[in-house]
Amino acid sequence: MKVHVAVLPSPGMGPIIPLLELAKQLVVCHGIHVSLFNITTEASAAQNQLLHSPTLPPNLKVIDLRPVDISALVTEDAGIVTRLCINVQESLKPLKSVLIELGKPQALIIELFWTQAFEICNELSIPTYMLFTCSTAFLTFTLYLPTLDRIFLNSWEDFETALLKAIRELPFYKQIATPPVHPVGPLIKEDEPLTELGAKCVAWLDKQPLDSILLVSLGSGGTLTNAQLTELAWGLELSQQRFILVARKPTDGSASGSFFNVDGDVNDPKAYLPKGFIERTKGVGLVMPSWAQQVAVLRHPSTGVFLSHCGWNSTLESITYGVPMIAWPLYAEQKMNAAMLVEEVGVAIKPMVGEGKGVVEREEIERMVRMVMEGEEGKAIRGRAKELEHSASQGLNFGGSSYGSLFCVVKEWTTSDQI
Numbered sequence: 001m002k003v004h005v006a007v008l009p010s011p012g013m014g015p016i017i018p019l020l021e022l023a024k025q026l027v028v029c030h031g032i033h034v035s036l037f038n039i040t041t042e043a044s045a046a047q048n049q050l051l052h053s054p055t056l057p058p059n060l061k062v063i064d065l066r067p068v069d070i071s072a073l074v075t076e077d078a079g080i081v082t083r084l085c086i087n088v089q090e091s092l093k094p095l096k097s098v099l100i101e102l103g104k105p106q107a108l109i110i111e112l113f114w115t116q117a118f119e120i121c122n123e124l125s126i127p128t129y130m131l132f133t134c135s136t137a138f139l140t141f142t143l144y145l146p147t148l149d150r151i152f153l154n155s156w157e158d159f160e161t162a163l164l165k166a167i168r169e170l171p172f173y174k175q176i177a178t179p180p181v182h183p184v185g186p187l188i189k190e191d192e193p194l195t196e197l198g199a200k201c202v203a204w205l206d207k208q209p210l211d212s213i214l215l216v217s218l219g220s221g222g223t224l225t226n227a228q229l230t231e232l233a234w235g236l237e238l239s240q241q242r243f244i245l246v247a248r249k250p251t252d253g254s255a256s257g258s259f260f261n262v263d264g265d266v267n268d269p270k271a272y273l274p275k276g277f278i279e280r281t282k283g284v285g286l287v288m289p290s291w292a293q294q295v296a297v298l299r300h301p302s303t304g305v306f307l308s309h310c311g312w313n314s315t316l317e318s319i320t321y322g323v324p325m326i327a328w329p330l331y332a333e334q335k336m337n338a339a340m341l342v343e344e345v346g347v348a349i350k351p352m353v354g355e356g357k358g359v360v361e362r363e364e365i366e367r368m369v370r371m372v373m374e375g376e377e378g379k380a381i382r383g384r385a386k387e388l389e390h391s392a393s394q395g396l397n398f399g400g401s402s403y404g405s406l407f408c409v410v411k412e413w414t415t416s417d418q419i
């Protein structure tokens with residue numbers, strides 16, 4: 001009998017992408033059956049498209065969980081984390097019966113927002129694993145959570161070496177209990193089929209020189225204030241470097257302004273970018289409204305640098321394709337990721353915020369973009385990105401550290417299945 005594992009991501013592309021990739025690896029490389037639950041409440045079209053793609057392997061079954069009505073439980077102005085927690089809490093209710101109906105899988109792999117599933121799985125004697133979709137640095141801050149059991153990490157030995165060592169040594173030196181950790185990354189979105197717009201973007205990239213493009217993209221929901229977006233656009237223009245700008249309507253409130261609305265937000269960048277910007281930068285710059293197929297852009301040889309909000313998926317995608325970064329963190333644990341990438345790993349640089357102004361000014365953006373595209377500092381971080389690209393792919397290959405970590409866990413499941 002084949003080993004059967006269930007996978008439960010939180011809503012949102014950020015967590016879904018690595019959990020789906022882990023599910024695919026289990027099916028394709030380790031011969032396991034996987035049922036992946038899709039939280040349909042507030043799901044974006046991009047999420048549904050990804051999870052119902054005809055290219056998913058046959059032994060990976062996506063199960064749509066019944067949508068839940070959370071309107072009576074959250075106010076209109078509730079923040080993103082509140083909405084997420086309520087959505088998860090309500091969607092969790094049928095989990096026990098669904099797991100029983102599925103014949104109790106050998107393991108359940110969850111993501112950070114689903115810690116309540118530990119209790120249900122304990123009752124059913126199903127071992128639960130968490131794919132920690134952020135950095136190891138962030139994990140060290142969350143280790144006190146009493147509900148943590150076993151954890152997979154979307155990282156690899158050569159990338160966060162010191163932090164992994166620190167976690168493993170905690171029980172010996174500080175008497176702090178830590179869960180077993182299995183670095184199995186980088187798990188990133190595979191190159192997806194190009195949409196019409198995506199194909200146009202790649203055709204444009206095909207005409208650009210090697211390593212000449214700066215990609216500016218702030219994750220699935222990141223937005224800037226009006227003032228900051230204006231400075232960014234001017235900085236790009238003044239730098240006279242080539243770029244792709246994923247433009248999103250500015251929000252003067254939350255920096256995660258369009259998290260649940262990635263594909264519904266069809267907008268006209270002319271309405272909020274500086275007057276004449278698109279015309280003046282034509283040929284040098286390409287403006288993509290709301291969304292670009294980021295992996296397709298990052299893997300293209302014309303892409304040289306990525307100005308990123310440092311979400312963990314974006315970070316891993318950039319490194320997988322050897323692209324150094326300008327770190328522009330916005331919310332959640334992104335500042336921690338940015339500090340790690342700049343100060344520890346040496347694969348990114350960070351802009352300076354104008355004193356007392358609260359924005360990065362156009363002159364600073366111009367300076368930084370030129371420096372990273374043309375200067376010595378750019379060469380240094382590019383060199384580091386190439387080293388990490390190599391170590392990431394080695395780790396995932398047969399015999400590599402990440403492949404080996406996953407192989408050992410699968411072996412445990414296989415053995416327990418035979419008992």
Ligand code: UDP
Nearest residue numbers: 014219220221291292293294311312313314
């Ligand atoms: N993404 C994309 N196009 C965009 C913006 C984001 O394809 O225009 C993808 C990106 O490749 C990544 C994910 O959305 O896989 C964003 O995840 P991340 O963890 O970087 O940030 P979050 O959206 O969770 O803040």
